[in-house]
Amino acid sequence: xQLQAFGGGLVQAGGSLRLSCAASGSTFNYYYVGWFRQAxxxxxxxxxxxxxxxxNTVHADSVKGRFTISRDNAKNTVNLQMNSLKPEDxxxxxCAGYYxxxxxxxxxxxxxxxxxxxxxxxxxx
Numbered sequence: 337x338q339l340q341a342f343g344g345g346l347v348q349a350g351g352s353l354r355l356s357c358a359a360s361g362s363t364f365n366y367y368y369v370g371w372f373r374q375a376x377x378x379x380x381x382x383x384x385x386x387x388x389x390x391x392n393t394v395h396a397d398s399v400k401g402r403f404t405i406s407r408d409n410a411k412n413t414v415n416l417q418m419n420s421l422k423p424e425d426x427x428x429x430x431c432a433g434y435y436x437x438x439x440x441x442x443x444x445x446x447x448x449x450x451x452x453x454x455x456x457x458x459x460x461x
Contacts, residue, residue: 337362339452341431346458347421355416357431357452364412368434368441370448371405371416373427373457383429384416385441392441399425421459428454 343355357369370385384395384405393405402421407414414431432448442448 341452341455344455344457352419357414359412369414373429375427382443387441423461430454
């Protein structure tokens with residue numbers, strides 16, 4: 337499966353963006369999907385993840401209450417709705433996937449073996 341992340345851009349603090357991760361080459365069913373981000377000069381960090389059926393989601397404490405991950409398997413997409421954006425949310429955002437028929441999802445980037453290219457989110461103060 338190939339993943340492509342899009343939807344990034346420049347937004348003012350307090351604004352919103354919706355990122356999408358589109359899958360091609362294979363159905364997105366039975367893949368748990370995560371969003372990660374990497375700010376300049378920092379290590380990549382977990383943002384949110386969702387099980388293949390959408391029943392289980394995990395959000396990092398830093399984005400809880402502001403970001404929401406969701407998916408539409410019929411459209412082969414996973415979305416990240418980002419509200420109340422802060423300058424510290426500025427980063428390149430990556431989506432990643434791992435095939436699993438369990439209801440499991442992971443916060444560990446090393447458990448993902450499919451990665452999309454990043455999309456840049458810039459939040460101005």
